[in-house]
Amino acid sequence: MSRPAKAAGKGRKLSNFLCFAVYSANLAFGRAYKPLLDKVGLTYTQYIAMVALSDEDEQTVSALGEKLFLESNTLTPILKKLEQMGYIRRHRDPDDERQVLLSLTSAGRKLIEQDLGEAVIEATGLGDEFPAVQKTVSRLRDNLLRNTKPR
Amino acid sequence: MSRPAKAAGKGRKLSNFLCFAVYSANLAFGRAYKPLLDKVGLTYTQYIAMVALSDEDEQTVSALGEKLFLESNTLTPILKKLEQMGYIRRHRDPDDERQVLLSLTSAGRKLIEQDLGEAVIEATGLGDEFPAVQKTVSRLRDNLLRNTKPR
């Protein structure tokens, strides 16, 4: 759970755990987005996948997975749902039939471009700190992934 | 997804989204703890629940839920599993049969006291920044929850 080495003894309180702060902040983000995403019929993860797909067309499932830190076991069902909703296209690469290429449809791109979540920036209450916090948390993530055995 | 207002236009990149940083940092924490928790047969969420329960004995499910930002629909199955594993006790409050009171068993307390996750602190690579980051992320969470309709 990772807490500061100093806060020993009786200080084993939940609030001292950085991993809990991140865990609960993630839940809080999900709830902040919920009302916005309900309007377009997407879940939080589906939306994150759409944003990642908006980076470029014809990404493979693996490439998307590297961006999201997820694998095909999690992504395949999500991608099939998004395809079924008409927001993305999935088709096998003719040059390598093992790979599936992903692209947003025009409907999908339109949805991403209306830029939901602008309102959530306000709700973070971070003001000018916003970019610094974003960088710090990203660095934390990268450190953890680097210092953890790949499996 | 909340990104800085400045990064408009083509800057709709995943890396600009704070919510994604938090989402992926949470996944990274789960993976960092995985090898440690596998040894004691706990999942990440189960361990977080145990830490929260170590705060005090005879907490209700609701009280625990407030700490974890979860409700009985999520907690009940987890608590039953922990009870079955012998780490906690669950019993109805005689004074109000609607409530279930929760306590760590001695086995559960012993597990928490061996202080897993000391190693994960190192893996965060935050050094002296650790307490500041913990506070900032907690504040972010609290802001989001406060600025989001309770449902």
Next chain:
DNA sequence: TGTATTTAGATCGTATCCGATTTAATCGGA
């Protein structure tokens, strides 16, 4: 060429999250 190996997705089972509903116990007002 032929077969072992590797690779990309997909599938399956388990464990969260969470909205909605249900059940049982308690409370409250006429």
Next chain:
DNA sequence: TCCGATTAAATCGGATACGATCTAAATACA
């Protein structure tokens, strides 16, 4: 006192995460 409203857990269904396994396609190399 009696019955409707409230409350605490539990249950149910849908959607992630993720380890393990499977299948099919591509690659390696003897």
